[in-house]
Amino acid sequence: MSVMTTSGAVCGVEGIPVRVEVDILRRLPAVQIVGLAASSVRESAERVRSAVVAQGLDWPRKRVVINLAPADLRKEGTAFDLPIAVGVLAAAGDLPSGALDGRVFAGELSLSGALRPVRGALALALMAREDGCRQLILPQACASEAAIVRGLDVRGAASLGEVLAHLGGGAQLPAPPATLPESAVADRDLREVRGQLFARRAMEIAAAGGHNLLMVGPPGCGKTMLAARVPTILPRMSFEEAIEVTRIHSVAGLRPAGAGLMRARPFRAPHHSITTAGMLGSARLHPGEASLAHHGVLFLDELPEFQRSVLELLRGPLEDRKVTLARAMGTAQFPAAFSLVAAANPCPCGYLGHPRRSCGCSEGQVHRYLGRLSGPLLDRIDLHVELAPVSADELVDAAPGESSAAVRERVVSARSRQTARFEGSLLRCNADLSGEQVREQARARPQAMGLLRDFIDAHALSGRAHARLLKVARTIADLEGAERVERHHLAEALQYRASLPSDQHQRPAPSALPPPLDKPDDDDSACSPTGRRP
Ligand SMILES: Nc1ncnc2c1ncn2[C@@H]1O[C@H](COP(=O)(O)OP(=O)(O)O)[C@@H](O)[C@H]1O
Ligand SMILES: [Mg+2]
Structure with a gap:
């Protein structure tokens, strides 16, 4: 079964929606990422596999094909780890159907499944709102920045495990804590x-x-x-x-x-x-x-x-x-x-x-x-x-x-x-x-x-x-x-x-x-x- 979820690429200061499509085929086990992915994105396969296994879940013993669209946009960075992980798990039937609908994901995964911050969270949040998404799921460390955008439900997660619980109807991810407004008063006069x-x-x-x-x-x-x-x-x-x-x-x-x-x-x-x-x-x-x-x-x-x-x-x-x-x-x-x-x-x-x-x-x-x-x-x-x-x-x-x-x-x-x-x-x-x-x-x-x-x-x-x-x-x-x-x-x-x-x-x-x-x-x-x- 093929599933699709949404993430984003940052081009200049604009966020551009990227659809992450995952298909699991009955062929020899392998992971293939297509859609003009830079090497930093292709390396994602190894991180995602380790992070998924670290959650106690099975990685499909089949051929996993991941397509990043639009195909003419070069994708760089590590923010696609999280959408790829949830896409693979949804395609393997490990997530309830509809769990990915209306949601946008971005975040880098460590081998143990911890989520690391990504660049351009605010640009991604503005993009998600414009794209008509209802929820943006990001690493905790950059969620406060995205939460500035009004009219979008932003959630911050510390690990892949927390995201899976949230999507599976378990413990819900918290909205980011209100940040103290940064002082606009300079220490010079x-x-x-x-x-x-x-x-x-x-x-x-x-x-x-x-x-x-x-x-x-x-x-x-x-x-x-x-x-x-x-x-x-x-x-x-x-x-x-x-x-x-x-x-x-x-x-x-x-x-x-x-x-x-x-x-x-x-x-x-x-x-x-x-x-x-x-x-x-x-x-x-x-x-x-x-x-x-x-x-x-x-x-x-x-x-x-x-x-x-x-x-x-x-x-x-x-x-x-x-x-x-x-x-x-x-x-x-x-x-x-x-x-x-x-x-x-x-x-x-x-x-x-x-x-x-x-x-x-x-x-x-x-x-x-x-x-x-x-x-x-x-x-x-x-x-x-x-x-x-x-x-x-x-x-x-x-x-x-x-x-x-x-x-x-x-x-x-x-x-x-x-x-x-x-x-x-x-x-x-x-x-x-x-x-x-x-x-x-x-x-x-x-x-x-x-x-x-x-x-x-x-x-x-x-x-x-x-x-x-x-x-x-x-x-x-x-x-x-x-x-x-x-x-x-x-x-x-x-x-x-x-x-x-x-x-x-x-x-x-x-x-x-x-x-x-x-x-x-x-x-x-x-x-x-x-x-x-x-
Ligand atoms: N007009 C000034 N009023 C008060 N302190 C001064 C003044 N000009 C220089 N200083 C002192 O000298 C230091 C060096 O000044 P700075 O602004 O770096 O000089 P410049 O950039 O012109 O070489 C400052 O940190 C300050 O302590
Ligand atoms: Mg000077």
């Missing part, structure tokens, strides 16, 4: 950062509009410290965002046993030795750092040290907010809507322009170092800030900075102005606007546009830079609660473009840079006091 008012302001603008940020400054001035605090001023994730983020981390196998929904925004800080596959994801469909940072922050410390090819490939997701991976069987997509925060030293030794230390780098060395950052990449980073070293006085005597909570409040209200404007569209923040949309939404005054035109001309900037400057100005206006982009909003936005790091080797110390490009033209008081270079 902006209050700990002294001074660096200019960088703090740029960070607030970046958070308020979803812009990318580059910080350039000598070692130990607080770049890493500031970057790690960007998630603490971003708005809290919505439930839908949290599901998307949890799903990606679950597919990557990064969720600890028993964990539920992720509440804190991701902060990913890959080392500069990272490969392309590590950054963007691999053909085996492991999400890369760009996707793990989805709805959070991707922090690239020591930006010029990254392989150039890796940085160049990041341009795609910076523009499209997703990663598309090509492989033999079609493509898979991973979302990658992250905020890029990057840091760099001004030169290889780090002390170019330092007021108290001398820099030993030649002009050529500085040029080569910063020249590793291509124009097109820098073009996509809207805010460039230079940080001066913090003085001993500042570290010891300065009052603590403003808290993350206070800054987040302003960020949230600026974002709510944006969402009110975007009503009826899929846009989330100013950074998502197209060039056309931003020109319309900025409602910039003619004086502001005049200033922008002069700046673009003077610095020979691209059309993309033009749109990005206008977006930053729109965000500055949103932080101020202004309807239209005024000249002083644009003037502030231009400050964050005025000092591309590649110009730096020709410059004096950052602290000796000229004053801000322009003063507010009409309303001085409306500009935040932190908005000016100290």
Whole structure:
């Protein structure tokens, strides 16, 4: 008799239903798995046989044929162990008829029949609900994560024995225990950062509009410290965002046993030795750092040290907010809507322009170092800030900075102005606007546009830079609660473009840079006091 049960494969971050068909034939004993199964799935036969025998049951002394459909989808991983085991036992008549109906199974078996967690439980749960199944049976360790999905009966089992009892009408499997909501409160706060008012302001603008940020400054001035605090001023994730983020981390196998929904925004800080596959994801469909940072922050410390090819490939997701991976069987997509925060030293030794230390780098060395950052990449980073070293006085005597909570409040209200404007569209923040949309939404005054035109001309900037400057100005206006982009909003936005790091080797110390490009033209008081270079 042939029986069929359902499991799922994870492709990208999507679960795809896989029907597991089992037939037992009167031929010489053997197990055959067909349907484009990778070797990890073919090895399943040995694990399943041992696990079944360990329950005191007989393995059929016949030919067992297992077909995984659809046949054109490559099946990988160990999650098919459990559905194959229950399929074989149902086909052998060891389970009541109808025991498999409306149920989805996934789980890896040990030789003794214990169930081990699988990757992508949340994606499988969303798939099971969409597929119209009533119950999803998973290993206990990943059941809590699947239980986030409403409208689906999720059960967690520790062993094959427990699953068989449940299906046979014996002891029923428990619904997973309610997980404690993960703390969304970070253990870091902006209050700990002294001074660096200019960088703090740029960070607030970046958070308020979803812009990318580059910080350039000598070692130990607080770049890493500031970057790690960007998630603490971003708005809290919505439930839908949290599901998307949890799903990606679950597919990557990064969720600890028993964990539920992720509440804190991701902060990913890959080392500069990272490969392309590590950054963007691999053909085996492991999400890369760009996707793990989805709805959070991707922090690239020591930006010029990254392989150039890796940085160049990041341009795609910076523009499209997703990663598309090509492989033999079609493509898979991973979302990658992250905020890029990057840091760099001004030169290889780090002390170019330092007021108290001398820099030993030649002009050529500085040029080569910063020249590793291509124009097109820098073009996509809207805010460039230079940080001066913090003085001993500042570290010891300065009052603590403003808290993350206070800054987040302003960020949230600026974002709510944006969402009110975007009503009826899929846009989330100013950074998502197209060039056309931003020109319309900025409602910039003619004086502001005049200033922008002069700046673009003077610095020979691209059309993309033009749109990005206008977006930053729109965000500055949103932080101020202004309807239209005024000249002083644009003037502030231009400050964050005025000092591309590649110009730096020709410059004096950052602290000796000229004053801000322009003063507010009409309303001085409306500009935040932190908005000016100290
Ligand atoms: N502005 C600052 N305020 C308070 N502490 C600071 C500041 N800058 C640096 N520090 C201290 O120095 C350490 C190193 O700073 P870090 O952020 O790693 O510097 P960078 O990344 O610029 O090299 C921090 O852990 C912190 O203790
Ligand atoms: Mg650092």
